[in-house]
Amino acid sequence: MEGNASSSGSHPHVVILGGGFGGLAVARGLADTNARVTLIDRRNHHLFQPLLYQVATAGLSAPSIAAPLRQILRRQANVTVLMDEALDVDLAQRCVTLGHGTLGYDALVVATGATHAYFGHDDWERHAPGLKTLDDAFTIRRRVLLAFERAEREDDPAQRQAWLNFVVVGGGATGVELAGTLAEIARHTLPREFRRADPRRANVLLVEAGPRLLPAFAPELSEKARRQLEKLGVEVRLGTAVTRIDGQGVMLGDTPHAARTVLWAAGVAASPLGSRLGAPVDRAGRVLVEPDLSVPGHPEVFVIGDLASVTQPDGKPVPGVAPAAKQMGRHVAAALKARWQGKTSPPFRYRDDGSLATIGRMAAVAQFGRLKLSGLLAWWVWLVAHIAFLIGFRNRLVVMLDWAWAYWTYQRHARIVTGRDETATLPRDA
Amino acid sequence: MEGNASSSGSHPHVVILGGGFGGLAVARGLADTNARVTLIDRRNHHLFQPLLYQVATAGLSAPSIAAPLRQILRRQANVTVLMDEALDVDLAQRCVTLGHGTLGYDALVVATGATHAYFGHDDWERHAPGLKTLDDAFTIRRRVLLAFERAEREDDPAQRQAWLNFVVVGGGATGVELAGTLAEIARHTLPREFRRADPRRANVLLVEAGPRLLPAFAPELSEKARRQLEKLGVEVRLGTAVTRIDGQGVMLGDTPHAARTVLWAAGVAASPLGSRLGAPVDRAGRVLVEPDLSVPGHPEVFVIGDLASVTQPDGKPVPGVAPAAKQMGRHVAAALKARWQGKTSPPFRYRDDGSLATIGRMAAVAQFGRLKLSGLLAWWVWLVAHIAFLIGFRNRLVVMLDWAWAYWTYQRHARIVTGRDETATLPRDA
Known part of the structure; x- marks a missing residue:
């Protein structure tokens, strides 16, 4: 140009x-x-990032949470979009x-x-993908789904368990959402489909270096989030620093924890x-x-x-x-x-409309000023708010359909593995 | 194992x-x-291949036409699925x-x-992707959508037109479907969204070496398919061999044709x-x-x-x-x-239930024994048959919803570019 x-x-x-x-x-x-x-x-699309974890965990397809920027702005004649x-x-x-x-x-x-960001440990990225773009979501989806496939094919019990062990690093909203959904997939979506590995034996470990989950929320909601996650089957480890990540798992302080799938939700x-x-x-x-x-x-x-x-x-x-x-x-x-118009502009003022974080099936926390909600009610608020904010009528309809379907059947419709299997190229003992 | x-x-x-x-x-x-x-x-999924071209042309999302094999077979206890x-x-x-x-x-x-297959020209593959897997469909989707983005960003008129020129090689069902849908996207989906390039100036050229399109159908239906495609805006070239494909376009016999996007639907x-x-x-x-x-x-x-x-x-x-x-x-x-049971088995007999090929919006051909249909009626038969054969109730519902939406709005909901842009690494004059 x-x-x-x-x-x-x-x-x-x-x-x-x-x-x-x-x-x-x-x-x-x-x-x-x-x-x-x-x-x-x-990129050619606007991304509804708050629901990206659902694409990563096979609950939604990518086009449900992304729309081409030029389609969104097509009626606004004074805008040119360039990729x-x-x-x-x-x-x-x-x-x-x-x-x-x-x-x-x-x-x-x-x-x-x-x-x-990996806090100076850029070599962790290949072992512990993060979640910011649709391609990141596809990578996580592929790794999670392939881990269960590997477990099914594995004869050695220790290796099989390592494929069934998942670690999520970081206890903010993304980490909590990923961990809760992984537990739901292992406990409810997959069990009947495997003959040799038992997905219910999957262990989902959520590791947070700080003293509580969801630090943006009030302390009592952090505690409620922790209890709801544990009820869903997630093991929560607070005040624990990850000191190493490799192809075999993570080092928690000085203790190794075997896990072939590690997801990064810790730093930006x-x-x-x-x-x-x-x-x-x-x-x-x-x-x-x-x-x-x-x-x-x-x-x-x-x-x-x-x-x-x-x-x-x-x-x-x-x-x-x-x-x-x-x-x-x-x-x-x-x-x-x-x-x-020759006028002066006032300073920016942030209006806090409240915070919401979902944890899993019928579990969430919400905070609107002094009003604090958790459990089923917070989950409904979360659901309505996220569908309302999704861009485009069609996407809203499809997302509602997908969620209603997933709710009744425990199925997740986007369980499709595509793209290059990068774990296959990781040396087994790396 | x-x-x-x-x-x-x-x-x-x-x-x-x-x-x-x-x-x-x-x-x-x-x-x-x-x-x-x-x-x-x-792969972990069964693919409804007859609709793969719709994923490639951004009309359907991948999970709508693919389902995990172990989910399909989960109730059949005597089956073990291994990826x-x-x-x-x-x-x-x-x-x-x-x-x-x-x-x-x-x-x-x-x-x-x-x-x-590329008939011994394996070097054509990087310039002219084919369509067999979901990853192939994503590659084609990315190339097609990026071509319009490149055209919008390009100042040189000849280069811009080269990005708006599309060639589909092969006049079988896949080639006809791809060409018809590309023409529809250029003429109906995109025009209002670009400010510098005009998608209606896109040229879609369908090249077939043989004397007619859809050789599996009766000759009169081949001719009807050709006329329907031309009405949709596709340029059909029969009896024309592609002798070369590179980053600049194709060689048709001895005549070069500039096109930055070439799709392969010719050989298996x-x-x-x-x-x-x-x-x-x-x-x-x-x-x-x-x-x-x-x-x-x-x-x-x-x-x-x-x-x-x-x-x-x-x-x-x-x-x-x-x-x-x-x-x-x-x-x-x-x-x-x-x-x-100690019995002998009879030889296999193929029962021909008829052939269907879709061409574009309200255009298709169908052949059931001596009964030959084309146009709107054939298109309805195609629509009902393909929805009926899709595996899984949910997918059928979502596909119907997507198609109804696309029909009324001319929008295609899966216009999302993901993955590596391989054309960016192709030398401009390669």
Whole structure:
């Protein structure tokens, strides 16, 4: 693409990097303006990340939680969607270097999010996949399903049990969801289908280095989550650090634990683009933005979503969740519109609409200010909220159908192994 | 797995290689016997291959047309499913060499099917993917969707058009289905979503070396299929040989045709296991079996489905279609039961239930003996037949929902690009 120069005056060019909840909210917020908007994403789809663990655990098919960005935005004529990768930003020249060409801007919104991080142990990645993209979800699905297949084919009892042992590292929302669902699959979905291995002998171990699960929730809900997980059959180990991960399992402090399947839900690191903006970043690489979400010294550049480090007036950080990213996106759209009308924009205020985490069948925790729920009621709230927020009527319908089906039959319809079996190439004793 | 010795006497061990339509029919046909049955497949799922092109063209999600083999067979207690690869057969020792161990048998059914073949041009495969597995379908889906994304990002008009040019090689059922659906996507699904490239300028070229499309159908239906395709916007070129395929396009005879996306639907070759059975094979590698589908000299070994070359008493070959594979599977199960009761089994007779091929929206051809249908009526017959034959009530419901949605909205819900973009690594001028 040519060096698409930014225009000035009546048709400002707004470039949005990233089509997640934040970037999409900016684009939509500019629908009623005469701005030209270009949305860049490495992928062709917006992903409903809160349900990604369901794709990883074979409960939903990928298209149920993902929609092409250009389909979502097709009716908004002032938006051009380009599938490309943003490599660098030139703040002085006001242009973005893409994988294919450069793009000038009048205003830039960086919303490229975060990925999983291994705290300096990058070699753990091949043994313990994390969950951020659809491809990650397919990798986890393949490893989990193949583990049961290997167990069925294995004659040595110790090896068979190692294939039936699962470790989830990290007790945040993703770790809790993965562990609870794995236990449900082993106990309810698979038992009748195997003749030699017994899936009910699967052990799902959830390891958290901190003192409690779900640290974003009130302590009593963390405790309720732990008890609900144990009821589902998950073994929870708190205050336990994973010191090593390899093809044989994990090292918990000094104790080895054999497990051929390890899933990573422990750490996130901000997109590398954050460090290219000349602004201070925090330990996780998130950009310390101004109260209006702009980059210090560059009022025309904004950072939103998981890539932004924002502290509220009460001193609490804004959490890295979808509602916060959406609110930031709407804020930036409003701020741009105010500026174009010669007005000043107010600082960003995060409105906490509550937190929800699902744990498994009829088990969840929810917190709305002082109201705390757990168990069946929290699960219903979770279910309704997630179906309501899913983009597109059709997806909602299909997800409801899939869930109703799974609920009554204990079946999970997406139990399809595709792609390369990377465990086959791992040396057995690595 | 240990050298699982075959038993003798009252509990014969039947090993089935391949969980397609044929293998599955054998397993199900042995449900009411005391035989021990082991079904081996490289994949964990049975695939409803007649709808695979819909996954490749983003109309259906993979789990809608695939179900885990062990889930399908879970209630049949005499069947053990193992996910493994069959590498060789030792006819003298009556055992199969698997990727992991060996397995003895009293009776063996080889139903490992066929894959696509490039007539000695294996280097064409990277430029022109074929369609046999779910992974193939994902590759085609990714290439097709990315081609439109590339066109949108491309400034050079000739390069842009090359990304909008699609070639389908082979005018059998798969080629006709792919070409018709590509034209529909370009003309109806995508137009409003692009701002720089115009998907309606896409050219879909269907190339067939022979004198007509769908050679398995009556000549007048071939002609009707051609006209219906052209009405949908497909350019059909008959009697034209593809002499070269590379990253720039195809060579049609001596004429180059620029196209960045080429799909292969031209040739199939039998599974290599066929040549390990010591029996004569035809040019495509299919095993020339006895009238009862057994291997000459080895009445305990059967070959069925696309791997078997069977000639009917009237001299016509049995076609490589799903109903034929199912009938062969049922025949082998019945033959084994007859033998165990000391009876002789009759030769296999193929019952032609008719042929169906879909072409696109409200366009299909159908042939039932002398009855020939085309257009809307044939399309309805195709729709009802394919939904009826899909395994599992849930899949049928979801497929119907997806199709109804696609029909009314022209949208295709599975337009998700995942996996590695292999075209990015192809040299631009390769």
